[in-house]
Amino acid sequence: MRPALLNPLFAPVTALPGVGPKMAPLYDTLLGEPGRPARVVDLLFHLPHGVIDRSARPRIADAPLDAIVTLEVRVDEHRPGPPNRRNAPYRVVVSDDSGDIALVFFNASARRMEALLPLGEKRWVSGRIEMWDGRRQMVHPDRVLDAAAVETMPPFEPVYGLTAGLGPRSIAKAAGAAVERIPTLPEWQDAAWLRSRKSPSFADALRALHHPSAAAALAPDAPARIRLAYDELLASQLALLLARQHMKKAAGRSQAGNGRIAERLIRSLPFGLTGAQTAAIADIRKDLAAPERMLRLLQGDVGSGKTVVALIAMATVVEAGRQAALMAPTEILARQHYEKLRPLAEAAGLRAALLTGRDKGAGRRAVLEGLASGDVDILFGTHALFQEDVAFSDLGMAVVDEQHRFGVHQRLALSRKGEAVDVLVMTATPIPRTLVLSYFGDMDVSVLREKPAGRQPIDTRVVSLDRLDEVVSGVGRAIASGARAYWVCPLVEENEELDVAAAQERFETLTQIFGARVGLVHGQMKGKDKDAAMAAFAAGETAILVATTVIEVGVDVPEATIIVIEHAERFGLAQLHQLRGRVGRGSGKSSCLLLYKAPLGEVAKARLETMRRTEDGFEIAEEDLKLRGEGDVLGTRQSGMPGFRLAVPEKHGELLQAARDDAKLVLATDPDLAGDRGQALRALLYLFERDAAIRLIRAG
Template identity: 60%
Template sequence: MRPQCLFPLFAPVTSLPGVGPRLAPLYEKLAGAKVVDLLWHLPGGVIDRRHAPKVAEALDGKVATLTARVDAHFPSSSPKRPYRVRLADETGFLHLVFFHGREDWLRKQLPEGEIRVISGQVEHFNNEIQITHPDHIVPEAQKAEIMTVEPVYPLTTGLTGRLVTKSVKAALAKIPDLPEWQDAAWLSRQNWPNWRQALEIVHHPADEFAAGQDSPARRRLAFDELLANQLALAMVRAQMRRLKGRVLAGDGGLRAKVRAALPFSLTGAQARSLAEIEADMAEPTRMLRLLQGDVGSGKTVVALLAMLNAVETGAQAAMMAPTEILARQHFATIAPLAEAAGITVALLTGRDKGKARDRILAALAAGETDLLLGTHALFQEDVAFKDLALAVIDEQHRFGVHQRLELAAKGVAVDMLVMTATPIPRTLLLTAYGDMDVSRLDEKPPGRQPVDTRVIPLARLDEVVAGIGRASGSGARVYWVCPLVEESETSDLAAAEDRHRHLSELFGERVGLVHGRMKPAAKDAVMERFAAGDLDILVATTVIEVGVDVPEATIMVIEHAERFGLAQLHQLRGRVGRGDRESRCLLLYGHPLGEIAKARLEIMRSTEDGFVIAEEDLRLRGGGEMLGTRQSGLPEFRLADLTLHGELLAAARDDSRLILERDPDLRSPRGEALRVLLYLFERDAAVRTLRSG
């Protein structure tokens, strides 16, 4: 249960004065539906209203707070002309300009002959000093109230800065006194305020620096959020470790046969990763390891050798992929090697029906099948293993944690190896996969050709098409990826259909088309024709991004490359350069090209290292956008910015390890305070593991 002291913060925003049913949906869109969401909605900057010159000294373009007597009103004679009010002090005149101003309201605000304090941006126009639509008009007695540093909040249509400032103030008034969850020595070393003070400081900044992301108050809040994230992951991890595992250490016989059958020897990175995996499997706790390898770094072979380690002990292993194409591809790679070792492999996908499916399931349950490869079909209830000991999940971010657990439930104390071809920067790895150990394949297998990447303006499209015609005439196979048009699938599809039509008119029947709206079987059929060489050119939306292996394909054209993220461009480029022939990738861009898009294309041109690209992607886009966070199950942070607070993340990770070593059940006074922290950042599931443990 959430601690009672947090109830006021988790009340709906409608509990704040002035936020009724009409404004509530706007606040929900802007920050969230609860009071605490407004505390996390931090200002993006400040306006300093403390500058109070005489009228004649007010500088053009600067925000100033001026005190002057109202001299005269000049109502507008036409709706197109503004309403003007003249004020004066001993140094000169000030004109206030109002478009569509209501006379009765303005005369009430600015009575002639009275002194008013005006704050806003000064403009020098036609030798006059003026302020258009001032931010504040108050009597002289209220001057001190507006001569402050004002926070500037991100807004949404229908909410003004003044409304949001007022609501945040009301939310701050609801902050309860919470116990300190940070280590006292660390706090004083960092010179950080307590939690409540930190929130007060960032919402009432004394200057530009106090509102910035590097101020002590902001760093304190970022660290709170990162500590909640790391502690929650560490607790889930500890829970996994408490579950009994099994020792899996084969005699190496099957692995030796497969290694002898391989046409190449393992790279240093493959050998190192395999040793890490085998060491985990030999432990009596359950393995949960992430194998991170760039496109074409040889993950499948490492996974096969790990699975053979389990089979050598008399158990079974399974490997699951997100698509049928990918599952079939793994099967094509693994089947001949398994045959060399004398073990049986089966493939199970949604396509297997009736008697054929029954035969596969019977052999699996009897223990006659050593390795099972497949898609989501592996989850189905009637899929029963005799003794599943290792589960491998490919393209981890396509599956949720619960699916990982469902597969593990099909055996006793199953070890888990999850793989991804999307290089993830170190900082994001910690935030998303802190519950896993990580192995990295950072070398390409020998014989892999570098891909010649060129950046070409779309204006030269005809030249590119002519070159593609010549290349396909001499036996090359070409991918042509069509642009992402905003987020709409229909327009992606329209772009692909137009390009397919255009290329078909030039090159006839040898041009194919695949897109996300096709049925899987139809998609696979086109892909198979392309792989077999019946098609020379394959026009596609981004459905070919992950795991299509056609070694004969040597040219990748990406139209409107500036619309794609770096990670995606890198994945697409990885579809070529898989054989021994020279390959190239053509990035076609449209004008105008923004700074970030330009930087992205330059990075693609200069490196093929997925890990370098991932770090650059994080730097350019920030953590939230990285890998399309929402799709990939990576956490989104409200207070921390991983591009700035990376070293705080490492500190949070170390701290959470120490905490759980000393106080695994969070029973000490600091442990109790940390429980409050976990609930504050809605990591309730982690607290539940304490009880279930």
Template identity: 50%
Template sequence: MNAALACIPDLPEWQSPQLMAKQSWPSFHEALTWVQQPTSLPRDTDPAPLLERARARLAADEVLADQLCLGLARRQAQHRPGRALKGDGTLRAQLRERFGFPPTDAQERAMAEIAADMEKETPMVRLLQGDVGSGKTFVAMMAMLHAVEAGTQAALMAPTEILAQQHAETLSRLMGVPCVFLSGSVKGKARRAVLTHIAEGSAKIIIGTHALFQDGVSFANLGLAVIDEQHRFGVEQRMKLSAKGTATDLLVMTATPIPRTVQLMEWGEMGVSRLDSKPAGRQPIHTTVHDMAKMDDILAGIQRALDRGQQIFWVCPLIENSETQSAAAAEERWASLTQHFGPIVGLAHGRQDHAVRHDALDRFKEGQTRLLVATTVIEVGVDIPNATIMVIEQAERFGLAQLHQLRGRVGRGSARSFCLLLHSAETTPNGQRRLSLLRDTEDGFLIADEDFRIRGGGDLAGHRQSGLPGFRLSSDIRLSLYANMMAKDSQSELERNPDLSGDRGEALQTLLYLFDRAQPERLLVSG
């Protein structure tokens, strides 16, 4: 520590002189020295107030760096170079005819908002939020055809191969333009052909998984990137797909926006289009919370549902993010339910061979099995309208977004559907609070807002998508004390000195560098 402190150069002061005098703060170098070398404090004074002032000054530095980074990001967003994507509407009109159903008012509003964004000279960063069945895919298809009409390509990235293949089948049937599919399972000659079509531009719509942003994939002219199930991708992954084009428009879709995105929306950095209605005939999903100790009653209720001809999902607990352990739990539950209900019970988990898992899903879809025990492999991309009951075992182990997505696997037909959230006796008050929220609402934005309150919004200028902001020096109390103060200071400085020139501007640039906030553009390109 002594060696490190000896290496600190004389740095210019970035805090305002008025604030320094009012708070009686030491310089940055002094503050670090006082905190790390208490023996350097004056011997004839009480060290506690001095240490508190040193820690307060360092906390304020960190908050100022964060607020300054956000302010710069806002300014860059208003002046980012882009390109206006304008189409003649012919492909979109043809899709409306092929689709066969009139769009809802919410879909029409969202399509108009997205089209207006795409026609601007600045790149679009927009969130399309809507619960399962609200019609997000149709809105995304219209946006992709808008990009194709403008002479560019559009890519749709989904988190699982099941969902990506489902999108590929739908888009190939309805879009009326050349579509290709790319995932890790596409190999050899077929993969080379797909990559050639993407690079040459003959493929107008590209659907795939994480494979889309790999190094070997080169787009001729990517105009729009669509990210489905946004909460399943990391920030870096979304950035990598956007980077495949020049000033690429970005549309992210989700039924539950991740807390980091909710916070970006609160800062006004992301446009939001919300689908707040569902097609006619859809019924709400009745959600209930049950103690695992009542398993006999739960099984009796499942038997009655089976006797009525209903189909049921039974999702096993998430175990320490380990698919191996989750698969073992699913196999154990499958064995016990098979013993109870007989051979009508199927099994699907991520450790199975791809073909075996698909066969299990197909058998369930065709009604050959009536109760499917599964892990989170069914979270997205599984569409079985006859399934009307979702049982989630040890639901307190799942995040709110996952629970909301899993619940969305039922309620896809016109019959009334149910979701049973089973919890263990050791569930924490926080876990009970989350399950109660799921029981009381199906609104994805309310769920995301509560997730934001529980988990925090993540590190806005960094890569984490949840948790308290990545402050090392600012406690909750100091954060509340200095956030507003530093926001006002950074805003007034940027209005006066947007290029951060001059003595204080250069000092603030040093501050951004020290706290790893020197790249504000990273904030907006990933959604």
């Protein structure tokens, strides 16, 4: 149960003055989630992103153009527009002892203007001054106030993200009311840490951000921002460590293999293992032999050989008399892992099978029977592996490929298909260090940074779309000499149907030039048609494969040496890096052409320059984090995995290790959060909606 103390913060925004039934849907659009209306806490965590400085109060003659100023003026004259011109502006001339200026209003009634700016009266007006027809004017002042009202006008006004229909003053007023509702909360931070950082309390930090005293008050390194970022990071690290504690507490099983199958596998490989692969295998074997459950992330750049590490790990589990499963996010990838690893597995005496949502009838039944009887050692498949009717004889290990979008609780759920299942999560998306701690803090991590011997560097070039004809001719010359090429079509406004239309159009254009040598693959094709298109390309029956980003992950055709990415400026860095990784997989010299449409924005230019400069996925990931932020880099925008609301990992990364160490210390001394600080930390977990972690404490 959430502590009653926090109830005022989890009340709907309609509990705030001025937020009635008419405004509620606008707040829901801005701050709510499907099925959950906006709450007071959502408004408190919707921090201003800037300020309007109304502190400058010059005389009219000294007021700068194009800057916001607040002027004390006398109302001299009203000049309504001619009666026969409905759209003519209404002008009010005002002055001080240094000169005059016209206030300009459109669609204004004389009655309203006379009430707002009575002749001969003193008023304060705030807004931006511009020149028109040689005279100074202020169009639609932001504020027109009398002497009493100007006393209450804040010199710095917060600027919030808005939605259509919701004005800045409404949201500022509601946020001010939300701040007043913050109850007296127990202090969950360590007293010494607060003193060393000169940190405000949680409530004072929110107050300082919603009522900023200057633009600098909102900076990521401002004390109030650091306080709230650290609160959120501590909640996140505490939740991850509680999940890990729960996982480790649940009895594991030692799965120490004798090495006979794994060694046979390693001897049969056509290449030697890299140092990083050898180290990762040693880590995994140590985890498997331990009596606790394994929960490990295997992070490797494109082409670093993760799947071989996973196969050797699965062989170790089979040596111990159990079964293993490898789950991939798409059918293409599951099938590809199966086809690539099955010959190696079978040569070493492992019995492998494939199960996807497409398998029906007798074939599916045979796989399920083999699984239940223990005749299948390793099962490859999609999330279909975890459906109700799939029963293993004795599942010892689940390998999850490319599911870095999984949250902690899905990871825990995966291991329920057997008794004390060890879990290995693989990703080919190099993840910056701060995000590994943020999202995978419950896991041990192995990193593969080396590429296997024989991998060729990829020549990456950035080419304007104006030279499309030259690119087509160049690809034509290459395929005439036996090369194979991917042609990736642009992302169209994150709309899969439009993406498919773009791919279809490019396919038709290239088919007119190269005939039946062009293939097409996209996400809306039936599974068997996709497989057929991929197989034709792999076999060399087609030489150019036009594709959407469906080929982004794991597609492996060593003979493909060219990739053309159209409208590369529309793709994120991680995605460009994944796509480029489709080539350079064999011994041939490979190239990547990034086609862009000019003119390029600064971020797009930086992105393409990074791609041209380096192939190091980890360097690219750090750069991507700077350019886009954590939600995009990890895909949390789409996945429902919790992103951060107050902490910005790319700006607050150095706080993360401190939060990690603090959380470890807390759980070492008070694993059930039962002491005074522990109770306060429970409130923190509920506040940042990491309360699932508290259920894990209860579950023991």
